[in-house]
Amino acid sequence: MRVLAAVLWKDLVSEWRSRERVVAMLVFSLLVVVVFHFALPGGATARNASQAPGLLWVAYVFAALLGLNRAFSIELENDAISVLALAPVDRGWVFLGKFLANFLILGAVQIVVAVVFAVFFQLDFSGIVPQFAGIVALGSAGLCSVGTFFSAMAVRTRFREVMLPLLMIPPLLPVLAAAVEATVGLFTEGKVPPGSLQLLLVADGIYCIASFILFDYVLDG
Amino acid sequence: MTGMAIHAKGLEKRFGRNPALRGIDLSIPGGSRVALLGPNGAGKSTLLRLVAGLSRPTSGHLSIAGLGAGKPAARQKVGLIAHETFLYPHLTARENLLFAGRLLGVPELGARVDKLLEEADLRHVANRTAGSFSRGMAQRLSIARALVHDPAVLLLDEPFSGLDGRASAKLAERLSELRQDDRTLLIVTHDLSRVAQVADSALILLNGRIAREIRGAALTSESLETLYAESTEGSP
Numbered sequence: 001m002r003v004l005a006a007v008l009w010k011d012l013v014s015e016w017r018s019r020e021r022v023v024a025m026l027v028f029s030l031l032v033v034v035v036f037h038f039a040l041p042g043g044a045t046a047r048n049a050s051q052a053p054g055l056l057w058v059a060y061v062f063a064a065l066l067g068l069n070r071a072f073s074i075e076l077e078n079d080a081i082s083v084l085a086l087a088p089v090d091r092g093w094v095f096l097g098k099f100l101a102n103f104l105i106l107g108a109v110q111i112v113v114a115v116v117f118a119v120f121f122q123l124d125f126s127g128i129v130p131q132f133a134g135i136v137a138l139g140s141a142g143l144c145s146v147g148t149f150f151s152a153m154a155v156r157t158r159f160r161e162v163m164l165p166l167l168m169i170p171p172l173l174p175v176l177a178a179a180v181e182a183t184v185g186l187f188t189e190g191k192v193p194p195g196s197l198q199l200l201l202v203a204d205g206i207y208c209i210a211s212f213i214l215f216d217y218v219l220d221g
Numbered sequence: 222m223t224g225m226a227i228h229a230k231g232l233e234k235r236f237g238r239n240p241a242l243r244g245i246d247l248s249i250p251g252g253s254r255v256a257l258l259g260p261n262g263a264g265k266s267t268l269l270r271l272v273a274g275l276s277r278p279t280s281g282h283l284s285i286a287g288l289g290a291g292k293p294a295a296r297q298k299v300g301l302i303a304h305e306t307f308l309y310p311h312l313t314a315r316e317n318l319l320f321a322g323r324l325l326g327v328p329e330l331g332a333r334v335d336k337l338l339e340e341a342d343l344r345h346v347a348n349r350t351a352g353s354f355s356r357g358m359a360q361r362l363s364i365a366r367a368l369v370h371d372p373a374v375l376l377l378d379e380p381f382s383g384l385d386g387r388a389s390a391k392l393a394e395r396l397s398e399l400r401q402d403d404r405t406l407l408i409v410t411h412d413l414s415r416v417a418q419v420a421d422s423a424l425i426l427l428n429g430r431i432a433r434e435i436r437g438a439a440l441t442s443e444s445l446e447t448l449y450a451e452s453t454e455g456s457p
Contacts, residue, residue: 006323014311017350078359079305083366085275087324088297220276 003089007097008104014074015105021067025109029063030116037120052121053183056114057176060136061143061169063109064102068147069164071102072155081155085219092212094219095148099211102144110136123187131186138200139179142207146172149211152218175203224287226251226374226405227272232281234267234429241267243429244281251286251373254406256416259426260453265409268426269376272407273301286373297325300372304382306363310352314343314362317351318369325370337365341395357388364395375399377408381415393418413449414442425452 015021036055075081084094114136118125125132147168154163178199185193225248232245242264249255257265270276271283274291288295301307308317315334322330338344341361346354351362360380367375380396381389389412396419399406408419416423417440425433425448433452439445 002326003324006320009323010309010312010316010320013316014309017311074309077310078308079303080307080309082273082275082301082303082305083307083321083324086273086296086299086301088293088326089324090293 001093003087003093004097004100007084007094008100011071011098011101012104015101020074021070021105022109024070025063025067025106026112028066029059029109029113032059032062033113033116033120050184050188052117052123053187054180055121056117057139057180057183059113059117060106060110060140061172061176063113064106064140064143064147065165065168067106067109068102068144068151068168069154069161071098071148072151073160076155081219091216091219095152095211095215098152099144099148099208102148103140106140106144107137110140128186128190131192132183135179135182135186135192135197135200138197138204139175139182141204142172142175142179142200145204145207145211146175149207149215149218152215171207174199175207178203224251225249225284226253226286227407228282228284228287230282232268232271232283233279234264234271234276235279240429242271242278245429245431247424247431249405249407251405252403253422254420255408256420256423257407257409257426258411258413258416258423258449259432263426264429265426266378269301269378269407269409272374273299273376275301297370298373299376300367300370300374301376301378302360302363302367302380303378304380306351306359307366308351308354308359308362311350313348313350314338314354315347317362318366321366322369327370330369333369337368341365355388356383357385357391360384360388360392361395364392368399372404374405374407377406377410379409379411381410381412389415413445416445417441425449427453 075084087094117123150167151164154160154167157163178196182192182196185191227247227249229245229247232242233240234242245268257268259265271278272285272290274296277291283290285295286298288298312320315338318334318337319330322334327333338347341364343358343362351359354362380392384392393415410416420440423435423440424431433448435445435448439448
């Protein structure tokens with residue numbers, strides 16, 4: 001727990017001072033929202049409103065890719081990743097610290113993007129904010145667990161910006177499918193399909209546990 | 222420390238098909254100061270990374286103070302200083318040391334950090350971000366970071382690299398101070414003129430093997446240069 005807290009503190013303080021990731025993620029995902037708004041014929045119609053949850057998740061995935069790509073490249077400055085690798089504990093705790101930091105940073109961006117999305121696509125959040133937040137949290141947990149793990153792997157490769165999406169998106173397909181299905185269900189019928197929630201929970205659990213165990217090998221130089 | 226600080230038997234490391242270390246047998250008693258010398262590609266940094274637990278051997282045995290290298294308990298015994306500083310540029314000097322100390326579970330961390338900042342002559346810039354430091358200041362902070370948990374074995378990978386004459390002299394002075402305590406030092410360096418100042422013996426690595434061990438009076442700069450040239454003659 002001590003290592004988890006230290007890594008989380010370090011990542012959040014560094015991000016607060018540099019604002020490198022948050023600003024890039026925010027600007028990029030807001031541009032995606034604007035592009036979707038103008039690309040869809042008819043603007044904010046009822047049909048588009050039913051498609052909006054899927055588009056919202058596309059914006060979230062783009063934001064996550066951008067942020068996760070930076071999550072470990074900041075560790076390469078001065079080879080600081082060696083400090084993490086030298087920690088005399090199971091390196092899974094380092095993974096959990098990075099995972100939580102990524103989850104919180106992505107969450108802050110997601111809140112702003114959701115508000116802008118609601119304005120552009122006239123999405124009505126009234127009465128469903130807690131359920132919506134729960135779905136986004138579960139989907140983001142999957143995004144960040146897989147993303148943090150593969151970001152650490154991709155960071156030492158030559159084409160890391162390309163490698164991360166190639167490694168990360170395929171295992172995330174079940175998470176994204178379930179998150180979109182749950183969000184569509186919430187906006188169109190006011191309830192979340194239980195199957196999609198179960199899939200999110202199971203996928204998150206598997207990805208978090210597998211990443212925790214395997215992270216020891218990822219940090220080996 | 223009593224007994225062997227570092228013990229290796231038949232240690233091999235390969236990167237794909239390329240062997241970096243080819244059967245290293247090594248016993249370094251606690252409290253020794255050993256310089257690792259050799260041309261580029263001889264395997265010096267690879268050996269240091271294995272001892273630090275940053276990399277796993279392909280085969281052979283390696284232990285640190287009797288603990289299997291790479292195991293969490295063995296990593297606790299080791300401090301590593303390299304030409305890269307391992308510092309976070311957006312954290313202050315104090316925060317960098319606090320972060321390292323928290324990872325390593327150092328008790329009474331605040332007092333320990335104050336002491337290290339004082340020793341490194343960085344107390345007056347403790348609240349400045351490490352990104353604003355000169356190379357010499359960053360290297361002094363890097364040494365403080367490596368010492369935060371008072372490791373039994375201190376590994377230094379070309380610590381003089383990139384430092385100007387004044388900063389090099391200051392670093393050598395700091396390393397001489399570290400010789401006074403009962404710590405084991407393993408130093409990779411190309412700077413033969415510094416070896417006698419920081420080490421009691423030297424090992425020359427060549428093509429992943431220990432080619433020669435040098436002790437005592439032979440460590441003086443002139444003798445060492447002759448022995449080094451003899452040992453590495455004909456190497457790429």
